[in-house]
Amino acid sequence: MINNPYKLLVVDIDGTMVGKGGAISAEDKDALAKACCSGIQVSLSTGRVAQACVEIISHLSLDGYHIFSDGAVVSNTGTSEEIYVQPLSQTVVREAIEFAHLNDMELDLYSTTHYFAERETWSAIAHREFFGIEPVIVDFSKLWGRERIIKIGLVAVSAEEKDKARNFYLRFNSSCHFSWARTPAYSGVDFINIVASGVSKGKAVEVLASHLGISISEVIAIGDGINDIPLLSTAGLAVAMGNAPDEVKAVADHVTLDITRSGLAAAINKFLL
Secondary structure (H helix, E strand, C coil), X not given: CCCCCXXXXXXXXXXXXXXXXXXXXXXXXXXXXXXXXXXXXXXXXXXXXXXXXXXXXXXXXXXXXXEEHHHCEEEECXXXXXXXXXXXXXXXXXXXXHHHHHCCCCCEEECCCCEEECCCCHHHHHHHXXXXXXXXXXXXXXXXXXXXXXXXXXXXXXXXXXXXXXXXXXXHCCCEEEEEECCHHHCCCEEEEEEECCCCHHXXXXXXXXXXXXXXXXXXXXXXXXXXXXXXXXXXXXXXXXXXXXXXXXXXXXXXXXXXXXXXXXXHHHHCC
16 A cells, blocks of 8 residues: 555546546546555545436445535435435425426426436436436425425526526525536536535535544545535645636646546546555
């Protein structure tokens, strides 16, 4: 085992390890495996919900805890153990549903175990085909009182949908935390994650490190999106992907290669192996 100051590697998924084709490069997979073998804990940190990460976790043979829903959940998918969960309030969920119905908007609602939609939509198809999760079709007006909703999702494909998403943001930004995410597989599509106020990947990694008995200075984080800024700003060593926007690179200690050149593997090889 190579001696290095880092014990926990926290990695974003979309745009960091999963590219346009939806696959993880052989170089990235090999580097992650070597990091695990060297004794480093590897945890994912993503805007995705847990059920959209199970296949990746299995593919990479990752055990332990991961950060889901932009930091609203820290859990172990293998054991279903939750060490941190911050759901949306029932009031916010009810008001969001009412607003969406009045403004002809489609919402996605997520508990820790299910993805809910009111009808078959572009988003439902994308979630099924790309993220591998099947929607539960249900009337939202009867849902908010009986399910613990962790995240609300908005998917904006058209200019009209992006305008509606901005109006939704203006209505709820004081009571929720919003983050805009992209995946290379759907260029130009906004995946907007809406979670409880105060939630972030940065806070979640603090919870995770504390639970593992690891100092935050012993954490290396790698990401590419705006929602990774709190994570990168918190970790002991912050690495931005080469394909990250400038505001993400600005908070990083190091900028690696872009995803098409296995920048994740390059960073792991440089700092951990």
